[in-house]
Amino acid sequence: MYKKRPDGRKFDELRDMEAKVGIIRRADGSAMFRIGKTIALAAVHGPRELYPKFLQDPSKGILRCNYNMMSFSGSGERVRPGGSRRSKEISMITENSLYPVLDLSEYPGAVVDVFIEILQSDAGTRCAGICAAALALADAGFPMKDLVSAVSVGRIEDKLVVDLDKEEEDYEVEREVADIPVAIMPKTGKITLLQMDGICSKEQLSKVMEIAKEACNKVYEVQKKALLEKLSQ
């Protein structure tokens, strides 16, 4: 039985969040998204010409995401600079989670680059990265069908838990943990990112999707507020 979370949060409670849009002047769009101690920064450059040329799509622009952890942003040892298998995978799933809201048909042959840097990590970095990236794309002024909001839901023993922190994620040895990052298009509730590490029953998973939707809506409110703040400047 999992009775109490280490930081005293309710099982469906997210950590405190903060978002800021337009943090990097030389980028076409940029944003910071913080959830608890996890801080993600994102910048958009483009649309710009894509090289080498064979990568170009003559019918539309392509989105290219790059997720990176700053060398001092990990818990424990220094993260070696340069891409890892993990960062490659996260970059790819980030692209996939953002594609459905973007319309790049006006930019054939071009690339839209999204760079995500993790400044500090306390679990949930891929979700924070996606939240920051969606804001940065909106800040850059791309036509978007919706925003993308992401959060991870987990199962710790018998409880379904929202927004795991590092301590909870690391229980694995002493408790049974499943970690399920989810990204949602808030308006339609459509899912653009879904991964899972661990074991859940079918019933638990349908409950997870419900909880994720509710949690993502809270993330969405924070994102929306940050965009409005930028626009009202």
Add this chain to the structure above:
Amino acid sequence: MNIIQKHIHALLEKDQRLDGRKFDELRKNISIEYGISPKSAEGSAKVRLGNTEVVAGIKFEVITPYPDQPDKGTIMAGVELLPLSSPEFESGPPNIRSVELARAVVDRGLRESGAIDFKSLCIKKEEKAWAVVIDVYSMNDEGNLADAIGLCALAALKDAKFPKYDEKNQKVVYEERTNKGLTLKELPIPITIVKIKDKILVDPILEEEEAADSRLTVTTLEDGRVCAMQKGGKEPLTAEEVDKMIELSIKKGKELRKVLEKSSKEK
């Protein structure tokens, strides 16, 4: 020559700069923020130099001392020019510019000034010593990354606290931080000066960097001695110009040092 460069040249004739500063004037809005990644990094800081922004973080690692320096630890410096911070920067392994910044601005200044006593980083002679790893990242490039990076590395070092070292299991306990900081005996402050035509300008903005014929970064200590230099650009400098540049960097180094010292008091 592009139109902005022509404009810069024309202004210089009238003793003016693009952003209205005097030739020997640093940008006004300089700020230092400490502990920007306090959970993960043992020390961290953000520096704004005008609109140029960089962040730095410190990680401690335990290494085996080099055979020729068995009672000394070491420092390692890395600079990454993030593609996030400028449309000009590309992904990939460190290019020559970031290597130059890491070696010539961060590493050389700290090493040659003896700012950090490497002997104090020794845990056990010939066996274990601390390596202090300094990683600096550009966040927004609007000129003179060099001085921002140098200053930010110092600020992050000032912010740093050693993690606990578990002698028995021979490993670093990163979750536990001690109260012990690094003793910085010197604060080597880099100042970058560019030459455009026959004029000498301190703290160049992006457009001035692009128009520059050559540049010199001079790293100075509190007593006015110089501890590192790095010339850049394809055009030569005369001995008189170098003299003038050194003199200016000593003067401006004092100003930047004041900002650094004042910022740590407020912390």
